[in-house]
Amino acid sequence: MQPTTLILHSDFQIGAVDPRVFGGFLEHLGRAVYEGVYDPSSQHADPDGQRTDVMAALRRLRMTAMRYPGGNFASGYHWLDGVGPRARRPTVRELAWNSIEPNRFGTDEFIRLCRAMDWTPMLTVNLGTGTPEEARNWVEYCNCPAGSQYADLRVANGHAEPFGVKLWCLGNEMDGPWQLGHGPADQYAIRSQQAAKMMKDADRSIELVACGSCGIGMATYMEWDRQVLDYLGDFADYVSLHRYVGNRNDDTPDYLAITNSLDRQIEEMDAACRFIQAKRRSKRRAYLCFDEWNVWYRARGGDGAGVFAPHLLEEVYNLEDALVVAGFFNSFIRHADVVKIANLAQIVNVIAPVLTSGDDLLVQSIFYPFEMYTQRRNGVALRVALRGPSYEGKTNGVVSNVDASAILDADRLHVFATNRSLTDAAPLEVAIADRAITGVESAELLTGPDAKAANTWEQPDLVRSRRFDGIRPADGRATALLPPLSVVAMTLRVQ
Numbered sequence: 001m002q003p004t005t006l007i008l009h010s011d012f013q014i015g016a017v018d019p020r021v022f023g024g025f026l027e028h029l030g031r032a033v034y035e036g037v038y039d040p041s042s043q044h045a046d047p048d049g050q051r052t053d054v055m056a057a058l059r060r061l062r063m064t065a066m067r068y069p070g071g072n073f074a075s076g077y078h079w080l081d082g083v084g085p086r087a088r089r090p091t092v093r094e095l096a097w098n099s100i101e102p103n104r105f106g107t108d109e110f111i112r113l114c115r116a117m118d119w120t121p122m123l124t125v126n127l128g129t130g131t132p133e134e135a136r137n138w139v140e141y142c143n144c145p146a147g148s149q150y151a152d153l154r155v156a157n158g159h160a161e162p163f164g165v166k167l168w169c170l171g172n173e174m175d176g177p178w179q180l181g182h183g184p185a186d187q188y189a190i191r192s193q194q195a196a197k198m199m200k201d202a203d204r205s206i207e208l209v210a211c212g213s214c215g216i217g218m219a220t221y222m223e224w225d226r227q228v229l230d231y232l233g234d235f236a237d238y239v240s241l242h243r244y245v246g247n248r249n250d251d252t253p254d255y256l257a258i259t260n261s262l263d264r265q266i267e268e269m270d271a272a273c274r275f276i277q278a279k280r281r282s283k284r285r286a287y288l289c290f291d292e293w294n295v296w297y298r299a300r301g302g303d304g305a306g307v308f309a310p311h312l313l314e315e316v317y318n319l320e321d322a323l324v325v326a327g328f329f330n331s332f333i334r335h336a337d338v339v340k341i342a343n344l345a346q347i348v349n350v351i352a353p354v355l356t357s358g359d360d361l362l363v364q365s366i367f368y369p370f371e372m373y374t375q376r377r378n379g380v381a382l383r384v385a386l387r388g389p390s391y392e393g394k395t396n397g398v399v400s401n402v403d404a405s406a407i408l409d410a411d412r413l414h415v416f417a418t419n420r421s422l423t424d425a426a427p428l429e430v431a432i433a434d435r436a437i438t439g440v441e442s443a444e445l446l447t448g449p450d451a452k453a454a455n456t457w458e459q460p461d462l463v464r465s466r467r468f469d470g471i472r473p474a475d476g477r478a479t480a481l482l483p484p485l486s487v488v489a490m491t492l493r494v495q
C-alpha cells in the first residue's frame with residue numbers, strides 16, 4: 001500500500017478534549033446491574049455487594065461520566081422505589097424490557113459505586129411516566145443540604161452530605177415511539193422545559209442534557225432537535241445524540257467507513273445547535289452529548305420474558321467491531337470543540353466491553369480501543385491533514401485507508417491510527433510541522449487473526465492490545481508499518 005502521511009501543526013487546534021468523552025452507561029437492563037456490577041452472591045462481591053472483579057476490569061478504562069439508570073428503563077422508573085431500606089423497596093414489573101425489577105440497587109448504591117470507581121454520576125430523569133416534580137424531587141434528594149423533605153430522606157438513608165450530581169438527562173430517546181410516554185416534539189419540549197426549570201430551581205449548578213434525535217434514521221431527525229432546542233433555550237446545556245452501528249451487510253470495508261457517517265451526524269447536530277443560537281441571538285449554545293454509542297446489531301431482542309436479570313443484548317464483539325469503536329473515538333476527538341460528553345453503551349454484560357458468567361469474567365475486543373485511547377486523553381485535539389490512499393465504501397462513501405486523530409499534551413503527542421485494509425499493511429509517517437518528534441514514550445497495537453475473530457471463554461485473548469515496538473523516530477518524524485485491520489495508539493515525545 002502507498003504510504004500515508006499525517007501532517008499536524010501545534011497551532012492548528014480543534015479544542016481541548018473533554019475527559020467526559022470517555023464516559024459509560026449503566027442501565028437496569030438484562031444482567032448489567034444484577035450479575036454485572038452488583039451481585040452479593042458472587043465470590044467477588046465486596047461487603048456492599050459490588051463485584052470487585054468487574055470493577056477492577058472497568059477501572060482500566062478510567063471512565064468518567066457514568067449515565068444511569070437508563071436508557072429506556074428510565075422512562076418507567078420511579079426513583080423513590082430504589083432508596084431506603086432494601087426490605088421495604090417494591091419489586092415491580094419493568095415495562096421497557098419486560099423484566100422483574102427488585103430495586104435492590106438504586107440511587108445510593110449507584111453513588112457508592114461512582115465514588116469507588118471515580119466516576120462522575122449522570123442521572124436520567126423519568127419524563128415518560130414520571131412528572132417534572134418527581135424529577136425535581138430527585139435533584140433535591142441528591143443535591144440539597146439537610147432541611148427539606150427529600151434531602152432529609154437522603155440523610156435518613158445514611159448520607160448526611162449531598163451527592164452533588166451535576167449532570168442530568170431530561171429523559172431518554174423521547175422521540176422514539178417505543179419509549180414509554182413518547183409524544184411529539186412540542187409535547188416533550190413543554191414537559192422537559194417544566195422539569196428543567198424546577199430542577200434548576202432546586203440546584204442552579206446542575207447541567208442538563210435535552211433529548212435530541214436518537215438516530216439519523218428517525219422521521220423527525222433535526223426537526224425534533226430544532227423544536228426542542230428552540231423551546232428549551234438556555235435550559236439545554238447539551239443535546240443528546242445516540243448511535244448504534246453494525247455490519248449488517250457483512251461488508252467490512254463499508255462498515256469501517258462508518259466514520260464518515262459519524263462525522264456527519266456530529267456536524268449536523270452541531271449545525272442545529274448553531275442555528276438555534278443564531279435564531280435566538282444568544283451568547284450561549286448547546287453542546288453535544290453523545291450519551292449512547294456502540295456497535296449493536298446482533299443481539300437485538302429486548303423481551304426479558306418477565307423474569308429477573310434476563311440475558312438480554314449480550315452482544316459478542318470481534319476485531320472489526322473494535323476498529324469501529326476506535327473510529328467513534330477518532331470522530332469525537334476530531335470534533336473536540338463540540339462533543340463534550342460521550343457514553344459507551346454499556347459497561348457490563350449488556351452490549352458491553354466486559355461479560356460475566358457466574359464468577360468468571362471475559363474482556364471483549366471493544367475493551368482494548370477504549371483502554372488505548374483513555375490513557376492518552378489529556379490535551380488539545382489537533383487537525384489532522386492526511387495524505388494517502390483511500391477507497392470507497394458502498395454506502396458510506398470515500399474514506400482514507402488510515403483513519404486517524406491526534407492530541408497534543410505539551411511535549412507529548414498522542415496519535416491514533418487505524419488501518420482499515422483487510423489485506424495490506426499500511427506504511428505511516430507522522431509529522432508535526434512546527435516541532436520535531438524526538439522519541440516514543442509508549443505505543444500499543446490492537447489486532448487479531450481476522451475481522452471476525454472474537455474473544456471467547458475458551459480463547460479469551462484472541463483479540464487484544466499488545467505493546468508495539470514498531471515506531472521509528474528519525475529526522476523529526478515518526479514512521480511505522482500498521483498491520484492489516486489494526487489500531488495503533490502511540491505517545492510520541494516532541495520538542
Ligand code: AHR
Nearest residue numbers: 070071072073172173345
Ligand atoms: O442501550 C440500550 C438501549 O438502546 C437504551 O435503553 C435505549 O436508550 C436505546 O434504544
